Amino acid sequence: MKNRSQWFLPALLLMECIFLGTTFGTFSVSFLLFVVLSGVALKRANEIQESTADQVQPSKLFSRNLAWGLLLLMASVIVSLWRFQTHYSDTFNPVAFFVDAFAHVCFVLSLLFYVKRPLFGHPVLLGLGLLVVMLSAASGAASQSLTSQVTVAILACMAFLFASRYILHAWYQDQRSLRLQRSGSRFLPRQSSAINSSATSQKTQATNDQLKIGWLVSAVVLSIFLMATSLVANVTSSVLPELQRVVHDQLKSSFDTVTQDISAANSHYVRGSRLGSLRRHMIVDPTEIAFRAHSDTNPGYLRGSAFDAYSDGRWDEVSDLSRGRVSDTESFDRKVIDPTGKATTKGYRSNLSNLKRFDFFEKDDARIATVQIENDPLKGHVFFSPLSTRWVEARARRIYLSNHGVIEHGINARFPYIVGVGSQPVTESLAPARRAVLTHVDESIADTVRAVAQEVCGDQLTNTACAIAIRNYFNAEYEYSLQGVPVPGRDDPLAYFLRTKHPANCELFASATVLLLRSVDVPARYVTGYIADERSAEEECWVARNRDAHAWVEAYDDVTETWFAVESTPGRTYLTLTPDGNQSASLADSLNQLESDASDGTSIVGRFIGWLLSNRATDPLTLLIQVGQWPVLMLGIFLLWRRLRHGGDDRFSPDDVKSHRMLASVDRKLRKFSLARSPSETLHQFASRLERQAIQKDDSSDHAGDLLPAYADWYRKFAEARYQGQLPEAFSPN
Numbered sequence: 028m029k030n031r032s033q034w035f036l037p038a039l040l041l042m043e044c045i046f047l048g049t050t051f052g053t054f055s056v057s058f059l060l061f062v063v064l065s066g067v068a069l070k071r072a073n074e075i076q077e078s079t080a081d082q083v084q085p086s087k088l089f090s091r092n093l094a095w096g097l098l099l100l101m102a103s104v105i106v107s108l109w110r111f112q113t114h115y116s117d118t119f120n121p122v123a124f125f126v127d128a129f130a131h132v133c134f135v136l137s138l139l140f141y142v143k144r145p146l147f148g149h150p151v152l153l154g155l156g157l158l159v160v161m162l163s164a165a166s167g168a169a170s171q172s173l174t175s176q177v178t179v180a181i182l183a184c185m186a187f188l189f190a191s192r193y194i195l196h197a198w199y200q201d202q203r204s205l206r207l208q209r210s211g212s213r214f215l216p217r218q219s220s221a222i223n224s225s226a227t228s229q230k231t232q233a234t235n236d237q238l239k240i241g242w243l244v245s246a247v248v249l250s251i252f253l254m255a256t257s258l259v260a261n262v263t264s265s266v267l268p269e270l271q272r273v274v275h276d277q278l279k280s281s282f283d284t285v286t287q288d289i290s291a292a293n294s295h296y297v298r299g300s301r302l303g304s305l306r307r308h309m310i311v312d313p314t315e316i317a318f319r320a321h322s323d324t325n326p327g328y329l330r331g332s333a334f335d336a337y338s339d340g341r342w343d344e345v346s347d348l349s350r351g352r353v354s355d356t357e358s359f360d361r362k363v364i365d366p367t368g369k370a371t372t373k374g375y376r377s378n379l380s381n382l383k384r385f386d387f388f389e390k391d392d393a394r395i396a397t398v399q400i401e402n403d404p405l406k407g408h409v410f411f412s413p414l415s416t417r418w419v420e421a422r423a424r425r426i427y428l429s430n431h432g433v434i435e436h437g438i439n440a441r442f443p444y445i446v447g448v449g450s451q452p453v454t455e456s457l458a459p460a461r462r463a464v465l466t467h468v469d470e471s472i473a474d475t476v477r478a479v480a481q482e483v484c485g486d487q488l489t490n491t492a493c494a495i496a497i498r499n500y501f502n503a504e505y506e507y508s509l510q511g512v513p514v515p516g517r518d519d520p521l522a523y524f525l526r527t528k529h530p531a532n533c534e535l536f537a538s539a540t541v542l543l544l545r546s547v548d549v550p551a552r553y554v555t556g557y558i559a560d561e562r563s564a565e566e567e568c569w570v571a572r573n574r575d576a577h578a579w580v581e582a583y584d585d586v587t588e589t590w591f592a593v594e595s596t597p598g599r600t601y602l603t604l605t606p607d608g609n610q611s612a613s614l615a616d617s618l619n620q621l622e623s624d625a626s627d628g629t630s631i632v633g634r635f636i637g638w639l640l641s642n643r644a645t646d647p648l649t650l651l652i653q654v655g656q657w658p659v660l661m662l663g664i665f666l667l668w669r670r671l672r673h674g675g676d677d678r679f680s681p682d683d684v685k686s687h688r689m690l691a692s693v694d695r696k697l698r699k700f701s702l703a704r705s706p707s708e709t710l711h712q713f714a715s716r717l718e719r720q721a722i723q724k725d726d727s728s729d730h731a732g733d734l735l736p737a738y739a740d741w742y743r744k745f746a747e748a749r750y751q752g753q754l755p756e757a758f759s760p761n
Contacts, residue, residue: 035193036141036148037065039186043159047134050163051127057134064138068145075146095143102139103132123405130162147197153190157183296409297576298332299534299555302340302520305576306509306532313574318411320559320569321375321443322398327602328579328592329400329411329571331556333431337538338469340520342553344429345464361435362428370420372445375399375568379443382420387428388453394606395447401568402440410434410444411556413603414581414592418447430461431552431581448604454588457550465550465583468542472522476539479525480546490549490584491591497543498595506530507597533596537578540595550583551593560602682754690745693758697738710746714739734760 044061048054110128137155141148160183296317297308320326334342370382379399395418400411412419412434419426419434421444426437438444457465468476483500487493508530514523521542524535537553544551555578557571579601580593594601694704702720704713721735741758748755 046163068142072145106132106135126162133158148194295407300342302534305534308576309574315573317571319401326398326559326604329556330554331409331411333433334553364426384420385426386418396604396606399443399445401443404440408436412446413448415449415452417449420445450606452589466545468545472519475522476542477546480543484547494582494593501595502597533578536596537580540580552581554581710742714742
């Protein structure tokens with residue numbers, strides 16, 4: 028290319044290619060398309076610059092536009108079929124397919140429009156590029172850290188602004204030239220070919236100089252934006268986490284209620300705060316895969332949410348509600364976990380790079396089992412871990428835990444995370460305020476629950492004995508069913524369930540168990556998550572599907588000061604991962620303590636290659652934000668200063684500047700008398716009009732009637748002087 032600025036479009040499209048390919052795992056194909064079509068565009072650009080062909084005739088223009096539209100349509104269909112083949116399976120997700128296919132269609136169309144207009148692009152490229160970035164970001168291209176999110180947002184805005192300046196300016200000039208060609212050149216003065224060529228050369232040189240200075244100014248502005256981005260990112264990293272937590276608390280308690288009647292609600296991870304939402308999630312699309320897990324043995328029950336306050340068919344967390352009901356608010360605060368170092372655990376089937384280690388408790392000599400979990404980013408930010416989790420290795424800046432030890436947010440869901448599991452939960456003492464909440468039963472159903480609890484638990488002396496008695500009661504007296512049972516009037520679902528003993532699913536069994544335990548002063552909480560007990564031979568991993576969503580109970584043992592799981596749903600047996608590879612098959616087993624030493628294998632083979640392959644498109648941008656701020660700013664200012672000092676203002680000669688100011692001054696004087704020169708009117712034509720106006724002595728020109736002939740004569744002399752390259756004389760009424 029003769030004009031170096033024309034490399035701007037390929038650079039933008041290459042960045043789109045990297046962003047798109049690393050997001051959807053199609054970098055090789057996307058890059059191949061970019062190379063091929065960009066090569067065609069560059070070749071066409073050279074041909075256009077060297078060509079002197081006339082405009083296309085209107086009859087041929089219609090046929091070309093029709094062929095172009097058919098080409099775009101065929102390309103969109105082919106790309107959509109390609110992405111559909113990738114997504115088609117028994118667990119087809121239409122939302123994921125639409126986002127994936129639409130992003131790739133936009134990228135391919137951008138390449139085709141670049142081929143069509145290779146010199147300065149087409150305005151459609153702006154919208155298509157923005158769609159590619161937005162869809163890729165929505166699919167997890169940007170890290171969930173606040174720094175990377177702010178980086179992507181600001182850099183996307185800057186790229187859009189620079190591309191708009193580049194593309195739209197060229198588009199405007201092109202359209203203006205076409206209009207001038209159509210209107211003809213009858214208003215332009217005749218000039219010799221030598222003078223015309225000289226003027227064209229001067230105009231081209233001036234335009235190139237303007238472009239050079241424009242890019243230098245853009246570089247300085249870019250560096251200032253980078254510094255502003257870094258400042259904003261640092262501020263948001265300290266301010267927004269708390270705001271994010273508040274918004275997260277407000278939204279998650281009502282999310283199930285909003286989506287409970289929407290058939291597509293299975294596309295997200297269900298929390299199960301509203302009774303019935305878990306059942307709907309299980310039956311809408313039961314075979315859809317929720318997440319995958321890699322471990323040597325069955326991962327079993329993986330918790331995703333925990334609740335401690337029940338009222339009117341709904342579970343909540345005290346930290347989500349008004350804290351006016353409790354005096355010790357510190358007992359319900361979230362726990363922020365900062366990284367303690369780099370990850371040391373080898374991932375399954377790949378070496379996971381850039382993971383950090385987050386210890387939930389102080390390190391001890393307990394044996395550890397590990398499970399690697401792969402979430403679906405499109406399903407939301409719910410993270411899964413066993414009850415006895417000791418640490419997590421994940422892509423995160425910090426991790427936020429609820430007061431129940433559940434991972435709330437902070438992990439980048441686009442990447443796998445590894446959970447370290449101990450043989451037994453760590454001991455924990457309950458503060459009086461927490462114990463009061465975890466043993467509270469709503470007054471509206473307290474009598475019904477208390478009557479059943481006294482009948483079932485009888486003279487049981489320990490918390491574990493009460494839990495076993497309640498489990499045996501439900502297994503002997505009740506039946507499991509996914510068929511919903513309508514509750515009459517304003518009756519509470521749990522009270523109606525305990526009175527009628529109708530068939531129910533895990534939600535009612537677990538909720539009733541929690542309230543029964545609380546009625547006999549046993550602290551308990553309601554837990555939801557998934558059971559990952561299906562082994563996929565094709566993928567060589569454990570999978571959890573929508574039908575594996577489940578609810579169970581965690582109760583507190585005052586003797587050991589630890590939490591233990593209670594499975595009261597008929598036909599279900601609690602299983603969890605343990606360091607020796609066995610699963611706890613009963614409540615008694617879950618209370619046994621296993622003490623032995625273990626060591627985690629560490630491997631650095633392939634770590635560097637894994638780091639290269641796992642980097643997101645936003646990683647180098649974030650590095651640029653952090654490292655390249657001051658060098659870019661200083662370099663841009665130096666080059667701009669040098670350019671302006673050595674010839675930045677010599678694009679026009681002094682005579683040109685003086686002549687322009689002289690002409691503008693006379694034009695302003697005549698505009699006061701409603702005599703304005705039209706942009707398409709030559710100086711000689713305007714002089715003739717002034718003479719005719721002087722003869723007619725129109726009302727609008729009475730004040731300048733005597734001077735109009737002098738003005739007309741000056742305009743003619745001005746045009747002749749400029750034609751000869753001389754400096755015209757200033758206007759003098761004398």
